[in-house]
Amino acid sequence: MTDMSDERGGRERRARSLRDALRRVKVAAAERSDVVVELRDAERARLEMLADELRAVFADVPADDETFVFNLGPGTPPRLWIDLTSFVVLAEDRRTYRFIKDSRLGRTIIRETDDLDAMADTVTDYVAERIVERERAIEGEWVARRERREESARRERVREARMAGISVPAPAGPPASIPTPPMAGIDRAALGWIAAAFLLGLLLSAIVLSVLHLLGGSAGAG
8 A cells, every 4th residue: 555645755756856857947948048049038037937936925925915016027137026126137147146126225235146046035035024024014003093093082082071061180191390499499698688687687676675674664763
């Protein structure tokens, strides 16, 4: 009896071998085309091989994500567009893949290699990073919208309560500043004048009392 796992493994190995064979044939055809046909056709053939490697990757991109293009453009030189700002093109030797990204800061070469698998891995990682960035941006927007909705609902509840004559406490604000003591703003010179006036008042009071005492004594003697 044939083991089903061995049979499946054999089919997978045969499929992998067939894919490798197809790739070798395409590469050989592209290299021959450098001599026989126009160089532009050779560039396009190599970009088509890269597109074939990435087809399954782009099939897994979420349907609502319109960031990516994944299109082999007809221009000269031909470019495999990944999104609106990044693409893969062949270098001057027509064999080296060059992954380029345009931004406000200028043009950046993300990777340059003649290895088809290595370039396919780089593009795959780039796609994954862009998807994660988009998810984080969407999550941030959702949190901001939720906070705005909650604030709007709170204001509406306060407005309805006030219309119904219900006292609504004000929302907690920043802690109130500690009041400055009345004497804290008086400088030392002012304190000196106050002390002098106080002592002068005491002295005048003592003089008045002494005079009254003397006058009282004189009246008693007469």
